[in-house]
Amino acid sequence: MVDLTSAGKVGILFGYCPQQDALDELLTGWEHLQYYCSLRGIPKQYIPEVAADLVRRLHLEPHVDKPVATYSGGTRRKLSTALALVGKPDILLLDEPSSGMDPCSKRYLWQTISQEVQDGCAAVLTSHSMEECEALCTRLAIMVDGSFRCLGPPQHIKNRRHCAFICFDKRSEEKVIAGSR
Template identity: 60%
Template sequence: MLIISFSPSCPSSAPSGGNKRKLSTGIALLGEPTVIFLDEPSTGMDPVARRLLWDTVARARESGKAIVITSHSMEECEALCTRLAIMVQGQFKCLGSPQHLKSKFGSGYSLRAKVRSDGQQEALQEFKAFVDLTFPGSILEDEHQGMVHYHLPGDGLSWAKVFGILEKAKEKYGVDDYSVSQISLEQVFLSFAHLQPPAEDEGP
């Protein structure tokens, strides 16, 4: 179901960007076509409208229609795509299901932890030193207000081993909460995007 709110007398060029996207998707679905092409279908939509559109597209896919989507939103790709291709400089670099691409090209784990510092920096620094020592090659991606985000290398590490190490370290380093997850599809996309050479400035 697509909810489009504007006057019937309003020209199709007048609605907001989000409503234009919904209108374009609705037109593409008319006539029960067997193949549907959608270009950035949810751009400019609020979260509720985006979910409604995704549900509509997913139902069309489940009815047996072939849907080809171009998108820069990895969240959209994970929600809608059964097979995914990543292109760099007009060339296909990989093709497969989202889970296959994450398993094949997403090396390592993503660690997020909240350290109970109580205004002190010592606890946070001790935990960071612990991560650097315990997981050689780990990269600190972000740090803010006692929250740290690390990329952990995957060589020789299993889910059980990572969780076991962190569970034992929780009390010692004052870790209030932590999560370990597989590398995201967005990180896989960015790893390929880095292969694209920077655009050259055109002269006057």
């Protein structure tokens, strides 16, 4: 578990994958990975090994030597996630990580994120996909208009899903409250 109260003192490393990919269209995936590795302080002799591992884990092999301008939306998401994973971060912040990916690519991405969590990385993600949340999360929070409406394990949220969505409507909320007496 990561103790955020001492984050500044111990140098906790964050990995961030924004919803809008922050990639240079002219660079290749390999060049992005090498650049991020050097920014993260990975010794020069280990950069090819670290980059190759991320390419393999996220199945970027067919694309890594091509300019990002040629990538599909799903391939861009995979590269953005790979960049977030450079340097084995303590905490991953992922905004819609599998958006635009085909089902097979999603599974590889989810396996990669799950492995990072098993290895001790904390992950926080935003997603519109309940399937993605069930695959990756131990706790969910449903937010509506900037307020948390439900919080708990995925199965708890899923079991209460109908009620959770009804109670967002003031008129329906009265029915739920009346029905629960």
